[in-house]
Amino acid sequence: MAIIMYWEAIRRAHDEEMSRDPLVICMGEDIGVVGGTYKATQGLFDKYGPERVIDTPISENSYTGLGIGASFLGVRPIIEIMSVNFAWLATDQIVNAAAKVRYMSGGQLTAPVVIRSPGGTAHQLGAQHSARMEKVFMGIAGLRVVTPSSPKQAYGLLKSAVRCNDPVFINEHELMYNMKGEVPDGEFFHPLEGSEVTRPGKDITLFGYNISVHWCVQAAEQLAKDYGIDAEVVDLYALNPLDRAGIKKSVAKTHRAVVVEEAEAPVGVGSEVIAIINEECFFDLDAPPVRVSAANVPIPYNHHLEKAAIPNAKRVVEAVRKIFGK
Amino acid sequence: MNAADKKRLLRNMLFARRFEERCYEAYVERKIGGFLHLYPGQEACVHGVMAAARPGHDYVITGYRDHVHAILCGSDPKEVMAELYGKETGSSKGRGGSMHIFDGPKHFMGGYALVGGPFPLAVGMAKAIKMKGGDEISICFLGDAANNQGTFHESMNMASLWELPVLYVCENNLYGIGTRIDRSTAVVDQYKRVCGYNIPAVQTDGQDVEKVYEAAKVAVEHVRSGKGPYFLELMTYRYRGHSMSDSNAYRAKEEERMWSKRDPIIMLRDRLIEAKSITMKDYKKMDDEVLDQIESEIIKFAEESPEPKLEELEKYVLAENDPYVHGGTH
Numbered sequence: 226m227a228i229i230m231y232w233e234a235i236r237r238a239h240d241e242e243m244s245r246d247p248l249v250i251c252m253g254e255d256i257g258v259v260g261g262t263y264k265a266t267q268g269l270f271d272k273y274g275p276e277r278v279i280d281t282p283i284s285e286n287s288y289t290g291l292g293i294g295a296s297f298l299g300v301r302p303i304i305e306i307m308s309v310n311f312a313w314l315a316t317d318q319i320v321n322a323a324a325k326v327r328y329m330s331g332g333q334l335t336a337p338v339v340i341r342s343p344g345g346t347a348h349q350l351g352a353q354h355s356a357r358m359e360k361v362f363m364g365i366a367g368l369r370v371v372t373p374s375s376p377k378q379a380y381g382l383l384k385s386a387v388r389c390n391d392p393v394f395i396n397e398h399e400l401m402y403n404m405k406g407e408v409p410d411g412e413f414f415h416p417l418e419g420s421e422v423t424r425p426g427k428d429i430t431l432f433g434y435n436i437s438v439h440w441c442v443q444a445a446e447q448l449a450k451d452y453g454i455d456a457e458v459v460d461l462y463a464l465n466p467l468d469r470a471g472i473k474k475s476v477a478k479t480h481r482a483v484v485v486e487e488a489e490a491p492v493g494v495g496s497e498v499i500a501i502i503n504e505e506c507f508f509d510l511d512a513p514p515v516r517v518s519a520a521n522v523p524i525p526y527n528h529h530l531e532k533a534a535i536p537n538a539k540r541v542v543e544a545v546r547k548i549f550g551k
Numbered sequence: 552m553n554a555a556d557k558k559r560l561l562r563n564m565l566f567a568r569r570f571e572e573r574c575y576e577a578y579v580e581r582k583i584g585g586f587l588h589l590y591p592g593q594e595a596c597v598h599g600v601m602a603a604a605r606p607g608h609d610y611v612i613t614g615y616r617d618h619v620h621a622i623l624c625g626s627d628p629k630e631v632m633a634e635l636y637g638k639e640t641g642s643s644k645g646r647g648g649s650m651h652i653f654d655g656p657k658h659f660m661g662g663y664a665l666v667g668g669p670f671p672l673a674v675g676m677a678k679a680i681k682m683k684g685g686d687e688i689s690i691c692f693l694g695d696a697a698n699n700q701g702t703f704h705e706s707m708n709m710a711s712l713w714e715l716p717v718l719y720v721c722e723n724n725l726y727g728i729g730t731r732i733d734r735s736t737a738v739v740d741q742y743k744r745v746c747g748y749n750i751p752a753v754q755t756d757g758q759d760v761e762k763v764y765e766a767a768k769v770a771v772e773h774v775r776s777g778k779g780p781y782f783l784e785l786m787t788y789r790y791r792g793h794s795m796s797d798s799n800a801y802r803a804k805e806e807e808r809m810w811s812k813r814d815p816i817i818m819l820r821d822r823l824i825e826a827k828s829i830t831m832k833d834y835k836k837m838d839d840e841v842l843d844q845i846e847s848e849i850i851k852f853a854e855e856s857p858e859p860k861l862e863e864l865e866k867y868v869l870a871e872n873d874p875y876v877h878g879g880t881h
Contacts, residue, residue, distance in 0.1 A: 248682065276682065282712070287671040287705030294675020297660055298610070300682060321665050322672060330653035330661060331644030332867040367868050385878055390870035416878035 226409055231373075232402040234380035235265040235341070239303060241412060242387045243273050246301065249387060252279035252292055253305030262307050263343065263402040285311045289340065290318035293392075296338045297326070301387055309344030309358045309396065316361070323392040324367035339386040340394045345436060345487055346524050346535050347399040355524035355531075357488040359396045359434075363464040363497070369417055370465040372396035374438040376406035378462055381415025389417060396464070398436045418463050420471035426457035429481035429545055432472070432498055434461040437485040437536070444485075444541035452551050464494060472498060473505040480511040483544050485536060490518035512548045517541050552602070552764060554828045560602060560760055561823060561834075564594040564816050566841045567619045570628060573845050574618070574635060574649075578795050582854075583635045585648050586664075588616040592790040595815035596722045597623050597692060599763025600783070603771045604690060604718075610658045610676045612669045613692040615650035616789075617662030620692055624659035626652070628845075629852040638856035645859045646867060658687070666727075667700025669693060670719075674706045677715035677780075688774045689717045695741050696727025707748045707780070714779035718770055719745075721784040722757060728793040729801045742784040750780045757785030758813040761822075788813075 229237070242249045251266055257280035260267035270278040281288040285306060292302035306312045312319070323336040344357040363370045369391050373379040379397070386393035423438060424445050431441035438460045445456035459475050461467065476482050482502055484495035495516035502514050520534040552560070571589045578587050590597075597620050601611075607625040618635070622628050626642060634641030635649050642652045650664045660676060663669045673691035680687050697703060698721065710717050721741045725732050733739050745752035751773065755766040763785055770781045788810040792799035823829045829837075874881065 250682070282705070282708055284701075284705035284708070287674075287702050287709065290668070290671025290702065291675035291678060291706065291709060294612075294660075294672035294677075295679040295682075296675070297672070298676055298679035298683070300675075300679045317665055317668060318671060321668060322663070326661070327869070328867045329643060329647040329651040330655070330867075331642070331646045333643070333653050333655035334661065335870065369869070381878065385875040388875040388881070390873050411880070413880055414875055414878040417876045 226407045228405050229376055229408050230402065231376045231379050231404045231406070232264045234376035234408050235383055236267055237408070238380045238383035238387070239266055239269060240272070242384065243269065243277065248299055249301045249303065250277045250279065251303040251305065252281050252288060254281055254283055254307050256280060256305050261305065263399070265305065265341070285314040286318055289315035290322060292338050293318055293323045293336050296336045297334050301337055303339045303341060303383070303387060306340060306342035308354050309342040310353050310356050312340070312342050312358055319362070319368065319392070319394070320365050324365045328367055335390050336392045337390045338392050339383065340392070341383070341397060342395070343397040343399045345398040345400065346531060349526055349528055349531060351526045352523035357396070359464055360488050360493040362394045363467070363494070365465070367392070368465060369393040370396065371417055371463050372435040373462060374433070374435050374460050376404065377408045378415055380408050381413055382417065382462065384412070385414040385417050388414070393417065396435060401436060418466060418468065420468040421460040421462060422457060422475070423460045424456070424458040426455040426479065428455045428479055429483065429548065430457045430459055430475040430479045431541060431545070432459050432461055432482065432484045434464060434494060435487070437487055440536065440538040440541055441485050443538035444545065447538065447542050448545055452546065452549070454545060454549060454551070456545065461494070461498070467497060467501060469501050469505060472501050476502050476506050477509045480509055481548055482514040483517060483541065483548070484514065485517045485541050486519070487535060488519055489521040490516050491521060493518065515544055515548065517544050552761065554826070556602070557819065557823055558828060560598055561816065561819050562837055562841070564598050564760065564819065565838060567594050567598070567622065568816055569838070569841050569845055570622070570849070571618065573850065575795070577635070577850070583649065584637065585650070586615070587649050587795045588793065589791050590616055590619045590789070592810065592814070593722055593724060593757070593787045594619070595760035595763050596720065596757045596785045596787055599760045600690065600720055600767040602764050603767035604688070607657045609687050610660055610680070610689045611692070612660040612673050612676065612689070613662055614666065614669060614694065614697065615662055615664045617650065617652050621652040621654055621659045621662070624654060625657040626654040626659055629849050632849045632853040633856045636853040636856065637858070638853060639859045640852070640856040667693070667697040667702040670697070670700070670702040670706040673717050674710045674715055677710065677717040678713065680716055686775060688771065690720060691717060692720045692722060694727070695721055695723040695725065695732055696735065698741055698744060699727070699736060707745065707750060710780040711748045711750050714777070716774045716777070717780045718774045719780065719782045721782065722787050723784055724787050724789045726793065726802070729797065731801070740784070742782060745782045750782050752782035752784065754784040754786065757787035758815045758818065760815055760819055
């Protein structure tokens with residue numbers, strides 16, 4: 226098992242899938258000659274050529290639509306959108322074409338595309354480069370949404386997404402591309418549904434996804450050390466569909482829940498997970514579930530304001546302490 | 552085109568006209584719901600182009616005025632009508648409706664309701680054709696108003712840049728819903744807007760099916776021979792409002808009268824009568840046969856077909872039993 230970086234894991238998945246199937250292509254802004262803003266396609270242009278590693282013009286909606294149209298005929302495009310903030314431009318093709326075509330054609334057409342894009346707040350990139358969109362995409366029927374929290378997931382989720390016959394949106398994170406982690410040497414496919422218990426515990430469940438899993442793990446360690454609270458961390462790597470059974474199982478055991486999301490609270494992962502908790506295991510609860518979310522603001526440029534807008538492990542600890550009255 | 556071809560074309564155009572008129576009646580009877588966009592007036596466009604293309608082989612995509620385009624690709628008109636009735640036997644199993652007719656096996660890749668949405672999809676299909684090395688072409692039929700969407704320009708740029716086999720057919724009926732083209736569009740002649748993309752672009756009479764056919768032959772040959780995209784603008788007119796919910800009050804009666812004199816079906820019919828290929832009696836007989844076929848086969852099929860099962864409401868949202876959803880090693 227090698228320790229590699231998140232971007233290397235994504236690159237490896239691309240490379241393996243492209244070398245296996247000549248109909249797998251990748252496309253996006255600066256992904257070819259330049260090798261990708263976050264190096265996720267580094268070296269692939271030289272290896273597979275311009276017909277399969279396509280530097281697109283800056284036309285997010287249309288190059289995404291182009292990939293979707295190609296997928297109708299069996300091509301398997303991996304589309305990179307440089308920042309998820311630019312994916313707003315591509316929502317028509319993602320939502321109205323890719324997600325709906327199977328249904329509105331009565332199962333005749335499918336759009337097996339993968340759309341990868343980093344979302345989240347990095348370092349003072351301002352309001353139009355720091356937002357998240359997973360809350361938007363996870364509410365769309367017909368579109369799978371996954372979000373890797375580790376290099377292993379980044380590799381395995383992309384592998385499965387390429388092979389799966391549904392359109393899959395992969396939410397990455399600009400701060401995570403250089404994160405290191407173990408990835409199995411052999412080929413493997415990560416499930417596109419379900420959740421993972423990252424840290425077992427018995428007193429409270431901390432639900433996280435993508436970067437917030439790491440805040441949850443840090444918080445759980447501090448809670449154990451300083452307050453004797455044994456928190457379970459559940460990684461919701463699949464946001465659509467959400468793992469109802471996994472959410473229920475953990476909360477039925479711990480009786481308390483905090484959902485930690487980098488996005489602002491309204492209409493988000495937290496509200497959805499808490500709705501599921503209410504529906505599935507309300508009578509198991511010993512305390513009202515709460516959210517730890519971003520401030521409901523466009524992300525500010527100023528370093529201090531930016532930090533204040535985004536949750537962290539400390540805020541997770543505070544939310545848990547409040548629940549326990551400690 | 553020989554006399555037999557022209558006679559077939561006349562019959563097909565007449566069929567398309569009667570089919571759409573019957574849809575109108577069914578809509579008034581509330582057998583058809585939703586939005587319904589009808590094709591009368593524009594028949595020469597799709598018939599002329601598809602006579603020059605290879606129906607069922609070439610990939611076709613269009614907007615919401617799509618019934619006749621599907622039929623011209625080889626879709627069974629019974630299934631198209633059943634789709635309008637929302638029946639399980641419909642082209643899209645009753646899940647799509649008038650604006651979303653699909654026929655995968657006939658390479659009719661759908662009707663789409665977002666104006667301009669199909670442009671990039673068409674270019675993507677052309678990319679797939681090129682990658683797979685086939686001799687199909689991708690044909691995108693859309694109206695003039697779609698050209699005011701960004702997707703028109705963005706997709707045309709990529710189609711030209713990568714020399715993809717896509718034929719753009721612009722059916723310019725002069726109105727975007729109720730707004731006349733010169734009130735929405737700075738350059739009224741649509742072919743002129745294409746010059747920025749280094750794509751050959753031609754404008755022709757969209758009411759004369761023989762002229763459409765001749766222009767389309769050149770266009771199709773260009774695209775199929777690997778020379779990249781081509782843009783064909785067909786000047787046409789729709790007789791009814793944009794959809795059934797459109798009062799059609801925005802057009803001058805004089806303008807409508809002028810266009811009705813250039814009806815594509817009447818023009819071809821009179822030409823064939825003049826050439827003594829058919830008589831008026833033959834035409835009347837043809838019309839009776841068409842009307843009978845629509846009533847006794849097509850409407851009957853749609854009326855008698857079953858509704859989709861309620862327990863299958865969620866079928867077709869995602870792939871069924873996809874093994875990669877559960878991961879593992881494969």
